[in-house]
Amino acid sequence: MTFVDEVKNAVTPRAALLVIGVLALQLLFIASYVGALHHPKPRDVPFAVVAPGQSAARLVEQLRGLPGAPLDPRALPDEATARRQIMNRDIDGALIVDPASKTDTLLVASGGGTVLSSALTTLTTRVEASQQREVRTVDVAPASSEDFDGLSAFYLVVGWCVGGYLCASILAISAGSRPANRQRAVIRLGVMALYSIAGGIGGTIIVGPILGALPGSVMALWGLGALVVFAVGAITLALQALTGIVGIGLAVLLVVIAGNPSAGGAFPLPMLPPFWEAIGPALPPGAGTWVARSIAYFKGNATTGPLLVLAAWAVAGAAITLAMASLRRRPDASDSHPVGT
Numbered sequence: 001m002t003f004v005d006e007v008k009n010a011v012t013p014r015a016a017l018l019v020i021g022v023l024a025l026q027l028l029f030i031a032s033y034v035g036a037l038h039h040p041k042p043r044d045v046p047f048a049v050v051a052p053g054q055s056a057a058r059l060v061e062q063l064r065g066l067p068g069a070p071l072d073p074r075a076l077p078d079e080a081t082a083r084r085q086i087m088n089r090d091i092d093g094a095l096i097v098d099p100a101s102k103t104d105t106l107l108v109a110s111g112g113g114t115v116l117s118s119a120l121t122t123l124t125t126r127v128e129a130s131q132q133r134e135v136r137t138v139d140v141a142p143a144s145s146e147d148f149d150g151l152s153a154f155y156l157v158v159g160w161c162v163g164g165y166l167c168a169s170i171l172a173i174s175a176g177s178r179p180a181n182r183q184r185a186v187i188r189l190g191v192m193a194l195y196s197i198a199g200g201i202g203g204t205i206i207v208g209p210i211l212g213a214l215p216g217s218v219m220a221l222w223g224l225g226a227l228v229v230f231a232v233g234a235i236t237l238a239l240q241a242l243t244g245i246v247g248i249g250l251a252v253l254l255v256v257i258a259g260n261p262s263a264g265g266a267f268p269l270p271m272l273p274p275f276w277e278a279i280g281p282a283l284p285p286g287a288g289t290w291v292a293r294s295i296a297y298f299k300g301n302a303t304t305g306p307l308l309v310l311a312a313w314a315v316a317g318a319a320i321t322l323a324m325a326s327l328r329r330r331p332d333a334s335d336s337h338p339v340g341t
Contacts, residue, residue: 021249028257036261036276042070042119045270046090048082049075051097070123082107086140089294089302092270093120103134109141111297113268114150141297144215152213153292154265156203160225161285163199164232165251168192172240185325189318192233200225216296224295228288231310234317241324259285284313
C-alpha cells in the first residue's frame with residue numbers, strides 16, 4: 001500500500017471536512033474574542049444628569065459632545081429618579097450637580113460591571129476637573145466583595161451553557177447524531193429538562209451558599225439556571241437534528257464563539273464594539289448574564305426581555321427537535337443499531 005493510500009485510509013473525506021470545520025471554528029474563536037475584547041471603551045453609555053435650571057441642558061450637551069461619544073446623556077428632575085432608573089437598569093450612572101458646593105455626586109452600579117462603573121468614574125472626574133470641580137462616587141448597587149470585577153454572574157451562566165450543550169451532545173450522539181423517532185426525541189428533551197433542573201440548583205448553590213460570590217434569591221437563580229441550561233441544550237439538539245454531528249460545531253459557534261464574548265461579562269455591553277453589543281442580548285449567554293446580575297444586585301428588575309429571549313431559544317429548540325424527529329421514517333430493524341440512526 002502506498003503512502004497516499006495510507007493517508008486516504010487514515011483521513012477519510014468526511015474526517016477531512018470535519019478537520020477543516022474545526023480549523024474554521026478555531027479561527028472564528030480567536031477573531032471573536034480578540035475582536036470583542038481587545039480594546040474596550042465606553043460608547044453611548046446611558047447616563048443621566050441632575051442639575052438646576054438651564055445648567056442641566058448645558059451639561060447634557062457638553063457630555064454628548066465628548067470625543068468618541070462615550071455617553072448617551074439625558075436630564076432627570078431629581079436624584080431619586082436617577083437612583084430609581086439605575087436600579088431599573090435604564091441608565092448606568094448619573095451625575096448629581098450641587099450648585100452650593102464644588103463637589104458633585106456620581107451615582108454608579110458596580111453590580112452591573114465594575115469595569116464600567118470605574119470607567120464612568122474616570123470619565124466624570126476628568127470632565128469635572130475641567131470645570132474646577134470634584135466628584136464623589138456613590139455605588140447604589142455595589143458588587144459583592146466576593147464577586148471580583150462583578151464576573152461571578154457571567155461565569156455562572158457560562159458554566160450553565162457549557163453543561164447544556166455538552167449534555168445535549170452526549171444525548172444526541174449516544175445512539176447516532178440524529179433522533180431516530182419522535183419518542184426518542186421526547187425522551188432526550190425530558191432528560192435534558194431533568195438535567196437542567198439539577199444543573200440550575202447545583203450552580204446556584206456553588207456561587208451562593210458555598211462560595212458566597214453572588215447574592216440574590218436562590219430560587220430565582222435556580223429557575224434562571226434551569227432555563228439557561230435547557231435553552232442551550234434544546235437548541236443544540238435541534239442543530240444536531242438538522243445537520244447531524246455538525247450541529248455540535250454550530251452550537252459551539254452560537255454559544256461559545258458568538259455568545260460568550262458578547263455577553264457583557266468581562267466588559268459590560270456599552271464597552272463592546274457595535275456588532276457584539278448588538279448580538280449579545282439575543283444570545284443565551286448575554287441574556288442569562290443580564291438576568292443573573294439583575295437578580296443579584298438590582299432586585300430582579302429589567303428581566304422580562306432577557307427571560308423571553310431564553311424562553312424563545314428553549315421553545316424553538318424543542319419544537320425543531322420534535323419536528324425533525326417526526327419527519328424521520330418510523331424505526332425498523334436497522335434502527336436498533338446506534339451507528340447511522
